[in-house]
Amino acid sequence: MPLKTVLSLILALVVTALPERAAHAQCYPGLACPTDQPPATPPQKTVPGSASGASQGSSPQGAQGTGEYYYVGPVAPPDDWLSLRTVPSDKGGARVMKMPAGTLFHVREKRDPWWYVELRDGTTGWAHSNWIRCCKSGNE
Numbered sequence: 001m002p003l004k005t006v007l008s009l010i011l012a013l014v015v016t017a018l019p020e021r022a023a024h025a026q027c028y029p030g031l032a033c034p035t036d037q038p039p040a041t042p043p044q045k046t047v048p049g050s051a052s053g054a055s056q057g058s059s060p061q062g063a064q065g066t067g068e069y070y071y072v073g074p075v076a077p078p079d080d081w082l083s084l085r086t087v088p089s090d091k092g093g094a095r096v097m098k099m100p101a102g103t104l105f106h107v108r109e110k111r112d113p114w115w116y117v118e119l120r121d122g123t124t125g126w127a128h129s130n131w132i133r134c135c136k137s138g139n140e
Helices: 001-021
Strands: 068-072 081-085 095-100 104-111 113-118 125-126 134-138
Touching: 095 125
Parallel strands: none
Antiparallel strands: 068 104, 068 134, 081 095, 081 125, 104 113, 113 125
16 A cells, blocks of 8 residues: 555544544543543554565564553653654654653554554554553553
């Protein structure tokens, strides 16, 4: 699937999720929120498109499938968050969101140093692995 199509799909998903997120403005996506209800149906799983000529990363290990999550580890100024991006690059693509320390997610693909992650609310994107730690349970 061409990169332009993948980015268009991601943008469409983000735009359709905005009204739901506005209701929980005091809560960060991916973190537990006192008013959150479990989804009636699990979110659709998305698979990142492969750019031609890009090497595939290793399969994720550790927390996936164990009820444990990877999380954003300690972050420090000048940024107190980790960017979730549309592509595995800090120069290209766009920022999907800012993930504060403690944001929980599963790792779906690794292209070191970038990891494709899925937050508990179904949001997906690429994050730099320097600030990713393992593991916490989803109940924390």
